[in-house]
Amino acid sequence: METGGIAERFRDKTILITGATGFLGKLLVEKILRVQPEVRKLYLLVRAPDAIAAEERVLTEVVGNGLFDVLREQYGAGFHSFIKEKIYALPGDVTHENFGLESYDILQLSQKVDIIVNGAATTNFMERYDVALATNTTGVVHLCQFAKQCDNLKMVLHVSTAYVAGEQAGQIFEKPFQIGTALRLDYQLDIEAELQLVDKIKSELGINSDSKLEKITMRKLGLERAVHFGWPNTYTLTKAMGEMLLQQLGQDLPVVIVRPSMITSTFQEPMPGWIEQTRTIDVIFVAYNDQTLPCFIFDGSVIFDLIPGDMVINAMMAAINSQWNKQAQVIYHVTSSHQNPVPLSLIEESLYKYFHKNPRTSKDGKAIQNEKILTFNRLVYFQAYMILRYKVPLEMMRAANVLLGGIYTKNYYELNRGYNILMTVAKLYAPYVFFKGWFDDTNLRKLWKATAMDQNDDASIFNFDPKCINWSSYLVNTHIPAAIKYANNQKTKARSA
Numbered sequence: 001m002e003t004g005g006i007a008e009r010f011r012d013k014t015i016l017i018t019g020a021t022g023f024l025g026k027l028l029v030e031k032i033l034r035v036q037p038e039v040r041k042l043y044l045l046v047r048a049p050d051a052i053a054a055e056e057r058v059l060t061e062v063v064g065n066g067l068f069d070v071l072r073e074q075y076g077a078g079f080h081s082f083i084k085e086k087i088y089a090l091p092g093d094v095t096h097e098n099f100g101l102e103s104y105d106i107l108q109l110s111q112k113v114d115i116i117v118n119g120a121a122t123t124n125f126m127e128r129y130d131v132a133l134a135t136n137t138t139g140v141v142h143l144c145q146f147a148k149q150c151d152n153l154k155m156v157l158h159v160s161t162a163y164v165a166g167e168q169a170g171q172i173f174e175k176p177f178q179i180g181t182a183l184r185l186d187y188q189l190d191i192e193a194e195l196q197l198v199d200k201i202k203s204e205l206g207i208n209s210d211s212k213l214e215k216i217t218m219r220k221l222g223l224e225r226a227v228h229f230g231w232p233n234t235y236t237l238t239k240a241m242g243e244m245l246l247q248q249l250g251q252d253l254p255v256v257i258v259r260p261s262m263i264t265s266t267f268q269e270p271m272p273g274w275i276e277q278t279r280t281i282d283v284i285f286v287a288y289n290d291q292t293l294p295c296f297i298f299d300g301s302v303i304f305d306l307i308p309g310d311m312v313i314n315a316m317m318a319a320i321n322s323q324w325n326k327q328a329q330v331i332y333h334v335t336s337s338h339q340n341p342v343p344l345s346l347i348e349e350s351l352y353k354y355f356h357k358n359p360r361t362s363k364d365g366k367a368i369q370n371e372k373i374l375t376f377n378r379l380v381y382f383q384a385y386m387i388l389r390y391k392v393p394l395e396m397m398r399a400a401n402v403l404l405g406g407i408y409t410k411n412y413y414e415l416n417r418g419y420n421i422l423m424t425v426a427k428l429y430a431p432y433v434f435f436k437g438w439f440d441d442t443n444l445r446k447l448w449k450a451t452a453m454d455q456n457d458d459a460s461i462f463n464f465d466p467k468c469i470n471w472s473s474y475l476v477n478t479h480i481p482a483a484i485k486y487a488n489n490q491k492t493k494a495r496s497a
Contacts, residue, residue: 005321005454005457005458006035006317006318006321006451006454006458006461006462007035007036007458007461008036009317009320009321009324010032010035010036010039010115010317010320011036011038011039012038012039012040013039013040013114013115014040014041014043014112014113014114014115015032015039015041015042015043015113015114015115015116015117016043016045016109016113016115016116016117017029017042017043017044017045017116017117017119018045018094018099018116018117018118018119018120018139018143019118019119019120019121019159020044020045020046020058020062020119021044021046021057021058021061021062022119022120022121023263023275023276023277023279023309024119024159024260024263024309024312024313025044025062025119026062026065026067026276027067027266027274027309027310027312027313028117028119028313028316028317029042029044029062029087030067030068030070030071030270031269031270031310031313031314031317032317033071033082033083033086034070034071034074034270035461037082037086039086041086041087041088041112042086042087042088043088043090043109043112043113044058044062044087044088044089044090045090045092045093045094045099045120046058046089046090046091046092047091047092047093048089048091049091050091051089051090051091053091054089054090054091055089057089058087058089059083063083063087066274067270067274069270069271070270070271071270090105090109094118094120094135094139094142094143095134095135095138095139095142096142097142097145098142098145098146099142099146106146106149109146110146110149110150110151111150111151111152112152113150113152113153114152114153114154114155115153115154115155115156115157115320116143116146116147116150116153116155116156116157117157117159117316118139118140118143118156118157118158118159119159120135120139121135121136121159121239122135122136122235123235124234124235125232125233125234125235125428126219126222126223126233126234126424126428127219127222127234127235127238128215128218128219128222128234129198129218129219129221129222129225129234129238130198130202130218131218132222132234132235132237132238133194133195133198133238133241135238136235136238136239136241136242137191137238137241137242137245138195139242140158140242140243140245140246140249141245141249143156143158143246144245144246144249144250144253145249147250147253148252148253153253153254154254154324154325155254155256155320155323155324155325156250156253156254156255156256157255157256157257157258157316157319157320158242158243158246158255158256158257158258159258159260159316160239160242160243160257160258160259161235161236161239161259161260161261162259162260162261162305162333162334162335162439163232163236163261163432164177164231164236164239164240164243164259165183165437165439166183166230166231166232166236166240166431167183167230167232167431167435167436167437168183168437169436169437170436170437170438171437171438171440172333172437172438172439172440173440173442174259174331174332174333174440174441174442174443174444175331176243176247176257176329176331177240177243177244177247178244178247179191179244179245179247179248180244181244182229182230183229183230183231183240184228184229184230185230187228187229187230189229189241189244191241191244191245194225194241197221197225198218198221201217201218201221202214202218205217219234222234222237222238225237232428232431233428233431243257246329247329250329251329252327253327254323254324254325254326254327254328255328255329255330256316256319256320256323256329256330256331256332257329257330257331257332258312258315258316258319258331258332258334259331259332259333259334259335259439260307260312260334260335261305261306261307261333261334261335261336261337261439262279262280262281262304262305262306262307262432263279263280263307263308263309263312264279264281264282264306264307264308264309264479265308265309265478265479265482265483266308266309266310267308267310267311267463267469267474267478268308268310268463269310270310272478273478273479273481273482274309274482275309275479275482275483275486276486277486278483278486278487278490279483280429280432281304281306281347282483282487283425283429284296284347284351285351285354285480285483285484286483286484286487288351288355288373289355289360289484289487291360291368292418292422293373293422294373294374295373295374295375295376295382295385295386295389296373296374296375296376296382296422296426297375297376297377297378297379297382297426297429297430297433297434298344298348298373298375298376298377298433299344299377299433299434300343300344300345300348301343301344301345302343302344302433302434302435302436303337303341303342303343303344303435303438304342304343304344304347304432304435305335305336305337305341305342305435305438305439306336306342306471307334307335307336307466308469308474311334311463311464311465311466312334312464314462314463314464315332315334315444315447315462315464316334317462318447318448318451318458318462318464319332319447322447322450330443331443332441332443332444332447333439333440333441333443333444334441334444334464335439335441335444335466336466336469337438337439338438338439338440338441339441339445339465339466339467340466340467340469340471341438342471344433346471346472346475347475349472350471350472350475350476350480351475351480352370352372353472353476354475354476354480354481355370356370357476358481379426379427379430379434382426383423383426386419386422386423390415390419391419394412394415394416394419397411397412397415398412444464448464448465451464452465
């Protein structure tokens, strides 16, 4: 690693960031501005009809966030002028060629950009296939096309996910995907054919087809194609295809691919426990808090690979510095399962420990006793129990409802909706709850060793060493309360809307 430190690498640099309104995008923008205020300019590509709307989105959704309170306090009255000087909002979208920007704007941008960080993605496991392909797959094509126009480009960092590995068991290496190679043995994945399949099915539905029917069809198609090729969901399939295209089209570019595992709330910076959205494992914490989780799938011996969001950002910035202007593609698993694994049994223990310390209360203020969740170590057992315990009585209620003139209609639909949601969540989460793989992080460990040896105090400013995390303490004191607080705040906003 060159001298000067990680923060110094970003001095006087112009950076294009896609996905800046997302969880990692906001963390990255805040971190760069906090550790390197002499960055030249951050261009944030956001979906918006025009420049005014784009700026408004950035000011409200990114800069207006509590995440920026440290910077806001540091700059005081000068905060907004600092932001205006350093950030420029671009109304565009990775799903369009040239990001949907005018030719003049693309030309100007291509002459200025030193670094591209592609964080734009749809992370919904059940996303429409056409939508997921457009962002996670075709978006990479547009990224590479633009990158090759940039005169001064020194780095393209692409954010993927460790779970492009699908449901592989054992050691999973930091190796690239070869174009057209499916996870399912002896199957070939033709990306162009998948795009044509989507167009064909949408055409068959007709231009005037019911939008709800198209949405359902596209969601179903995504899951079907994912399973067909060996991936558990639409998200991981389309992210894997995006990596394949980057491997093929970005051969002459300085490329880093970062594959985080399950990203959780911040460990340290800019404050512990900052989070947005109810993310992966948080569904369990929030549902238990809401008393809507009577049972679930569970295997205490399985390793759940968690990594705090600020550590992902630190690893990204260290990787940019390490691989600066190197005509090679390097992959980093930003994960914890190798160095500091988290068994599901520890997560369960932390859940009960948190609620023992912070008991839930009923409407009259009385403490609600914590009851253990009934768990099943196989999905089929869970599904059988759910049918016998809930679906059969629900169908009996429906029959009685018909006989009694519909007096139970509202109750039936509410209970049936809850049943369907729990069944769907269990099916989607099963590949992760029963995941038998662990992520090799050789490249990440080498990167950390170089960072820790640096004389510029980079190890403390850019900590991404998962070994330093006491998972029990972090979960009980930081992450679980953060996840529940965020969910409660969202409910309050929804009620007041």
